[in-house]
Amino acid sequence: MNQTLIAVEHVTKTFPLPEGKGDFTALSDVSLSVRSTEVLALLGRSGSGKSTLLRIMAGLIPPTTGSVTNGGKPLAGPNADVAMVFQGFALLPWLTVIENVELGLVAAGLERHERAKRALKAIDMVGLDGFESAYPKELSGGMKQRVGLARALAVEPKVLFMDEPFSALDVLTAENLRGEIDDLWNSGAFPSSSILLVTHNIEEAVLLADRVVVLGSNPGHIRGEIQTALERPHNRNDGRFKRLVEHLYTVMTNPELEVAADSAGGGAPKKRSPYSRALPHVRVGGISGFLELLLDMGNGPQDIARVADRLALTEGDLFSLIDAVRLLGFADVAGGAVTLTPLGRDFASATILQSKEIFAKQALDRMPMIAAIVRALHEKANKSMRAEFFLDILDEYFPLEEAKRQFATAVDWGRYAELFEFDAVEDRVYLPDAPAIKSA
Ligand SMILES: Nc1ncnc2c1ncn2[C@@H]1O[C@H](COP(=O)(O)OP(=O)(O)OP(=O)(O)O)[C@@H](O)[C@H]1O
Ligand SMILES: [Mg+2]
Numbered sequence: 001m002n003q004t005l006i007a008v009e010h011v012t013k014t015f016p017l018p019e020g021k022g023d024f025t026a027l028s029d030v031s032l033s034v035r036s037t038e039v040l041a042l043l044g045r046s047g048s049g050k051s052t053l054l055r056i057m058a059g060l061i062p063p064t065t066g067s068v069t070n071g072g073k074p075l076a077g078p079n080a081d082v083a084m085v086f087q088g089f090a091l092l093p094w095l096t097v098i099e100n101v102e103l104g105l106v107a108a109g110l111e112r113h114e115r116a117k118r119a120l121k122a123i124d125m126v127g128l129d130g131f132e133s134a135y136p137k138e139l140s141g142g143m144k145q146r147v148g149l150a151r152a153l154a155v156e157p158k159v160l161f162m163d164e165p166f167s168a169l170d171v172l173t174a175e176n177l178r179g180e181i182d183d184l185w186n187s188g189a190f191p192s193s194s195i196l197l198v199t200h201n202i203e204e205a206v207l208l209a210d211r212v213v214v215l216g217s218n219p220g221h222i223r224g225e226i227q228t229a230l231e232r233p234h235n236r237n238d239g240r241f242k243r244l245v246e247h248l249y250t251v252m253t254n255p256e257l258e259v260a261a262d263s264a265g266g267g268a269p270k271k272r273s274p275y276s277r278a279l280p281h282v283r284v285g286g287i288s289g290f291l292e293l294l295l296d297m298g299n300g301p302q303d304i305a306r307v308a309d310r311l312a313l314t315e316g317d318l319f320s321l322i323d324a325v326r327l328l329g330f331a332d333v334a335g336g337a338v339t340l341t342p343l344g345r346d347f348a349s350a351t352i353l354q355s356k357e358i359f360a361k362q363a364l365d366r367m368p369m370i371a372a373i374v375r376a377l378h379e380k381a382n383k384s385m386r387a388e389f390f391l392d393i394l395d396e397y398f399p400l401e402e403a404k405r406q407f408a409t410a411v412d413w414g415r416y417a418e419l420f421e422f423d424a425v426e427d428r429v430y431l432p433d434a435p436a437i438k439s440a
Contacts, residue, residue, distance in 0.1 A: 006057050007033035011066030013052055018314050025219035026052045039195045041209035049220025050198045058082045083157035087164040089144045091136040097147050098132040104155040122154035142173035153191050160192040186232045202248045207234050214259045224259025256368050274368030276397040279409045280320040284416040290321050291348035294340050301337035328362045360417035374419050383434035387427045
């Protein structure tokens, strides 16, 4: 039991940026396996590559590098052991419930009688009996998603993939369906041996999953995993359940924290090195310009696609900028829109001196790498250190070229904020109040 079903190893996925502007990395060096008899949840923020990873494991798209295997064999083309439930239901409006459910079975080449038998069984399982000949438009959202689920279950896939299956449903409907799926799994009547569930919802992950894998962003990567190790059905009132949910909240809102199962048992999660948390590659001038533009566009949320359009950029071009302003606390990002925070408005409308002060405070508070550089310089009597010192540390966490870019970005930010200076001739970083560097 518990053998590996689907495995990705060192998988990277890049997408070409428009107009030949290089590649966008959606997933970087991801290794993960789906084992038999487990419910595995992938938890991560929007853009962390969850759907991309699912599509790769389902064989719908190939990885750029790395390997994908199913049952130990390299996967080439759609994974026959997988059926997928989509967030948007993906029903065909001109087909009835049973016809929609039979779709996957037609593809599997089953004959008519067997198709009907399996479809009816699945419809029954999701509580839709009596609605076989209804059309999708006659159904509520919750019932539509039941059809989506029945369609996947009818195939009796070894692994059921669910990509945010409840996020288009209202809270109560989602909770009902979630509970029913959990009951079905716990009863042992579930037709699949494993479930891979993608979600944004921390409680949902802990409620349903045996193992929660947390993805980080920029680029998408695996931060760590947690074994829920709870008795089934998972009880929300259980102390460990609550601690796990709390721990995952902490981890999800602090990208520099370690996702360790043992820290969920109690105590604070362990800190990762401040140098491992990447800075988004944007210059301060770019950040200011972007914030000024947002300020010009007025109050309230601005649609990211519209901002991109006005700047003649793609949403991908804006990615690092948006990430930078969000990380610095200058804007909030939700539902495809970006909103200036009061601090972001101040920064964009202040004098250059005030802007520098605001930027310095935010960079120190929220950018661990900047704070660590300043701290290290303070430790030195002459308030100065060789650039190599920082490059060596960064080299532990990033490929060499990226380590150099990280350092260049840190220097750009540090200089603007007047937190530290960089002397390219001496190749040294120093505090603004450091004694003058003597040439050797
Ligand atoms: N076909 C594609 N071409 C270009 N970029 C893509 C493509 N598919 C995904 N991406 C990019 O890759 C990143 C990861 O996307 P993905 O949809 O996997 O994220 P996700 O974690 O599922 O996000 P969400 O929670 O919003 O569904 C995003 O920045 C997205 O814009
Ligand atoms: Mg997605």
